Amino acid sequence: MAEVKFLNIVKQFEDENKGKVFAVKDASFTVKDKEFLVFVGPSGCGKTTSLRMVAGLERQTSGDIYIGDRLVNKVHPKDRDIAMVFQDYALYPHMTIRENLGFGLKNLKTPKAEIEAKIKEAASILSIENLLDRKPRELSGGQRQRIAVGRAIVRNPSVFLFDEPLSNLDAKLRVQMRVELSELHKRLEATIIYVTHDQVEAMTLGQRIVVMNAGEIQQIATPEELYEKPNNxxxxxxxxxxxMNFVKARLEGNQLHTASYTFTLPDDKVKMYKKYDGQEVIFGIRPEDILSTKLMPSVPDKNVYQVNLKVVEHLGAELLIYFDIGDDQLTGRVNADAKLKQLEPTELYFNLNKMQLFDPKTQERIY
Structure with missing residues (x-):
């Protein structure tokens, strides 16, 4: 396996109406050897373009890409020692699974005995030994996805590239495949670069995550760091x-004034945000940090307010509740045992120990 380096990578496209458009803007980072790194972001953010540049399917406008110690700017895709798994499985329908797995090796004129050994090993890793003599049309979506992964495994590449490989699967199968991909990474000790638009998929798979928007890297961090300490x-x-919920507010001493409520900050937050005293800020709080007082052994004397619930969504063990603070709609996630009902007033506690504040001008998190 090998690490992958992006050094000042820029990718531009020409648009008839807009002129030069940046798909990737000055990206520099390193994918560590044996790391599972995930690119995530909305459509058009540059994540797939970044992956295709590693594969050599797109040529960067400027900057350098290294795979291991080798500069690969001018190296043909087939010579980069990478294997790619696409969103569509790209299996040959007229071939058996055995033939599909061995096709790439056969084109490389790999000895027949070696091809068979690698197919057997990949089939064992993915538990598809009983499928080798079938055709793709006889398989389910999940089975075909395993075959596509197996075709990458037999190559024994330095880097695996996954381009939204689970997008065509149903929700239950996607959860199952996420578990299998995590186990596969541990077993192969592989360097994996994975692209998805699904932030849940990114959080569950990635050891580190690259969050992109409009061609720019917003943050590179572990799932825990992204969740607890977002950059912006x-x-x-x-x-x-x-x-996360966002509400316009004004900070004054140990108080945070919104359109409807005045919250009291914990002492450590007062010190942290002292520089912004008297200024407008954006108050951020996650849904799970808005709690129903019905389930609390004792009700705090601060940051408890009565709200009118607009909508209550039942998700089994949890409820999603929706209510307004001024012009802002907020979402809370509470235990279903609270038995909250739509269009009824209820008392909620806002846990400001987990709050975040953001600068409304720069949109960056205030440290």
Whole structure:
């Protein structure tokens, strides 16, 4: 396996109406050897373009890409020692699974005995030994996805590249495949670069995550760091399901004034935000940090307010509740045992120990 380096990578496209458009803007980072790194972001953010540049399917406008110690700017895709798994499985329908797995090796004129040994090993890793003599049309979506992964495994590449490989699967199968991909990474000790638009998929798979928007890297961090210490409003709103709530507010001493409520800050937050005293800020709080007082052994004497619930969504063990603070709609996630009902007033506690504040001008998190 090998590390992958991006050094000042820029990718531009020509648009008839807009002129030069940046798909990737000055990206520099390193994918560590044996790391599972995930690119995530909305459509058009540059994540797939970044992956295709590693593969050599797109040529960067400027900057350098290294795989291991080798500069690969001018290296043909087939010579980069990478294997790619696409969103569509790209299996040959007229071939058996055995033939599909061995096709790439056969084109490389790999000895027949070696091809068979690698097919057997990949089939064992993915538990598909009983499928080798079938055709793709006889397989389910999950089985075909395993075959596509197996075709990459037999190559024994330095780097595996995954381009939204689970997008065509149903929700239950996607969860199963996420578990299998995590186990596969541990077993192969492989360097994996994975692209997805699904932040849940990114958080569950990635050892580190690259969050992109409009061609720019917003943050590179572990799932825990992204969730607890987002760099800016975009990351805070993109990571988390449901996303973080944002409310316009004004900071005055140990109080945070919104359109409807005045919150009292914990002492450590007062010190942290002292520089912004008297200024407008954006108050961020995650849904799970808004609690129903019905389930609390004792009700705090601060930051408890009565709200009117607009909508209550039942998710089994949890409820998603929706209510307004001024012009802002907030979401809370509470235990279903609270038995909250739509269009009824209820008392909620806002846990400001987990709050975040953002600068409304720069949109960056205030440290």
């Amino acid at each position: 409003l975009f990351v805070a709103g993109f990571i988390g399901s449901p996303p």
